[in-house]
Amino acid sequence: MINNAYFLNLKNNFSDNVGWTCFQLAVLCLPSSALISCVFLLVALFEGGLKRRDLYWSEYWNYPLVLVTCLMIIGSIRSHTGWLAWLGLFNWLPFFLCFWGLQPYLLTPERRKKCASWLVFGSLPVLITGFGQLWLGWEGPWQIFDGLIIWFISPGGEPLGRLSGLFDYANITAAWLSGVWPFCLASVLHPFIIGRNRAIPCALLIAFISGMILTDSRNAWGAIFLALPIVFGSASWSWLIPFMFICFLPVIIAVLPFFDFGIQQFARSIVPESIWMRLNDMQFVDTRPFEATRIGQWKIAFNLIFEKPWFGWGAAAFSIIYPLRTGLSHGHSHNLPLELAISHGIIVSFLINIFVFSLLLISSFKRIFNNLNLQKNIIVDRAWWTSTLILICFHATDIPLFDSRINILGWILLIGLRCMIYNSTSHNNSLKQFNKVLN
Numbered sequence: 001m002i003n004n005a006y007f008l009n010l011k012n013n014f015s016d017n018v019g020w021t022c023f024q025l026a027v028l029c030l031p032s033s034a035l036i037s038c039v040f041l042l043v044a045l046f047e048g049g050l051k052r053r054d055l056y057w058s059e060y061w062n063y064p065l066v067l068v069t070c071l072m073i074i075g076s077i078r079s080h081t082g083w084l085a086w087l088g089l090f091n092w093l094p095f096f097l098c099f100w101g102l103q104p105y106l107l108t109p110e111r112r113k114k115c116a117s118w119l120v121f122g123s124l125p126v127l128i129t130g131f132g133q134l135w136l137g138w139e140g141p142w143q144i145f146d147g148l149i150i151w152f153i154s155p156g157g158e159p160l161g162r163l164s165g166l167f168d169y170a171n172i173t174a175a176w177l178s179g180v181w182p183f184c185l186a187s188v189l190h191p192f193i194i195g196r197n198r199a200i201p202c203a204l205l206i207a208f209i210s211g212m213i214l215t216d217s218r219n220a221w222g223a224i225f226l227a228l229p230i231v232f233g234s235a236s237w238s239w240l241i242p243f244m245f246i247c248f249l250p251v252i253i254a255v256l257p258f259f260d261f262g263i264q265q266f267a268r269s270i271v272p273e274s275i276w277m278r279l280n281d282m283q284f285v286d287t288r289p290f291e292a293t294r295i296g297q298w299k300i301a302f303n304l305i306f307e308k309p310w311f312g313w314g315a316a317a318f319s320i321i322y323p324l325r326t327g328l329s330h331g332h333s334h335n336l337p338l339e340l341a342i343s344h345g346i347i348v349s350f351l352i353n354i355f356v357f358s359l360l361l362i363s364s365f366k367r368i369f370n371n372l373n374l375q376k377n378i379i380v381d382r383a384w385w386t387s388t389l390i391l392i393c394f395h396a397t398d399i400p401l402f403d404s405r406i407n408i409l410g411w412i413l414l415i416g417l418r419c420m421i422y423n424s425t426s427h428n429n430s431l432k433q434f435n436k437v438l439n
Helices: 018-029 034-050 053-058 062-077 083-091 093-101 109-122 124-135 170-189 199-214 218-232 234-255 261-270 273-279 294-307 317-326 336-344 346-369 376-397 404-423 431-438
Strands: 142-144 149-151
Touching (some): 062 083, 062 346, 109 124, 109 404, 294 336, 336 346, 346 404, 376 404
16 A cells, blocks of 8 residues: 555656646636647646556555446446447546546645636636626637637527526536635635735636526535535634524525415515525426426436346436436436446445545545644635535536536546545655655
């Protein structure tokens, strides 16, 4: 097993080389063009993993990913979806390798801060095109570099009235903005994006929150409130959580049917109708088939899992079988653990979820939240952890991962968490050893 601090002495080796430059460009370009970002990531991956390829089997975090790879390949051989099963592997297997090969670029707090800055700046085209389509009637497709980058911008948003920007759908935009906005909040608490200036981070924070609200995504609205107490830290909970509860109480009363009619009507007069109506699913009970609801989709998903529990049906199986059984069309089951179990079996789903949650909720949590100080590095790490948690929550009721840009963002965040675990241990005895490997 590798010493947990074995890779910490990378400042002089990876800060000025081609790989580090390409990684930063990949992060900056990610929301605008997955293709360009992937080209830069491949260069960074080659350099980041090649110099320490002999150490791959010494890293215990790689073991579950290797096992999952084998199970996915076996399941694809036995699949019922043919070539779609093999195509679906590209949503996973390349990123298992990235988890190892891209770690050198996120090992220090300084590099994670730099990465967070590029994520925020890279999101500006998402916000600008989103506001433009809603308020100025902008319409795509827009092309640059002879069609290398194409933005399909729908006037008025997609669906109509919801901010989607250069993404295909508002829920995908909501996932991206929600995954990045904790870094804006962190930059306001302790400026790191542009020197010590707080004016620009505050403007970005307002733009992000406005964009998230305009996506009309309930997940995005929840992400706004979820990030606040975590990024601020437990030292603020004594006043922040009661304040948030007071602010959110009218919304709770306006939505839930358990309150007195008069009190509820008063709350609804305070809360904008567009908010409490969006949060109140009771309006769809009589007009929406049960099979079209999340619960209906999950019921079908469980049936499919029980029918083929060990290796699954193959990637994209839900989108093929669901219409045959219900007469309705849905591209996925709107829950990532269920989707994994349907496509690749319950063992694969269990291993990936244990991998993510043990990395997030146990190891990295201890590293970050044992320190109660509001130091700049700790704030950024809290924001990093929060962003990962938000994306995990999104995948409980939706699967934005099928957009490659969200998928890449999620793995970058997981890699950063792994690197925080490296940072948490002493490395006095490993610096010379790592330099020897690099040279």
